Amino acid sequence: MDYKYIEQLLERYWNCETSVEEEQILRIFFQQKELPAHLRRYRSLFTYQEEAAGMKLGDDFDKRVLAEIERPVVKARKLTLYSRFMPLFKAAAMMLLLFTLGGVVKHATEEGGTSGIVYVHDQFENRQENPQVAYEGDSVKTLIRETSSKPRLEENSNR
Structure with a gap:
């Protein structure tokens, strides 16, 4: 063809x-x-x-268009001072947390190069080896007196 x-x-x-x-x-x-x-x-x-x-177009086209046009107006909600500054409060709290943790880590690593064990060691350095101390009356006061008097004597002798 x-x-x-x-x-x-x-x-x-x-x-x-x-x-x-x-x-x-x-x-x-x-x-x-x-x-x-x-x-x-x-x-x-x-x-x-x-x-x-x-x-x-479908039979309901006019209805759908009119429904879109006649939608209710959305009112603006009121913003309170608290809701406006909430993101700033959150940011400030995070910064405070970061600075606090940074200070603790820095302090723990600066003292003699030990990593945080210094605090635990200082607490248990002057402990008693004798279990009989626990049975004595006012054992806590006795323990405090004994541990607090030792450093003072050493400090006085160094001067």
Whole structure:
């Protein structure tokens, strides 16, 4: 089958020289099921109007559009001073926490190069080895007196 006339119409169509009747001929031609391979790529261009004409708005379209237009106005909520500054309070609390932890870590690592064990060692340095001290009356006062008197004696002898 010879498609020279259709090819000529296509050429005139691309140059915008066709009439409405000639464009209708092209639309009818491209609605056929059997098309040559070199003309199949133009089918969607000429069948688009037929497919678009078949699409229609639903019955509830007007209702949906009016519902969108008539939505209630959202009122602005009041911002309290507390809610405005809450992010700043949170940031300040995090900074305080970081500085506190940083100070503790720095203090623990500066003293003699030991990593925090200094505090535990200082608490148990002057402990009693004798279990009999626990049975004596006022053993806590005795223990405090004994441990507190030793450093004072050493401090006095150093001066």
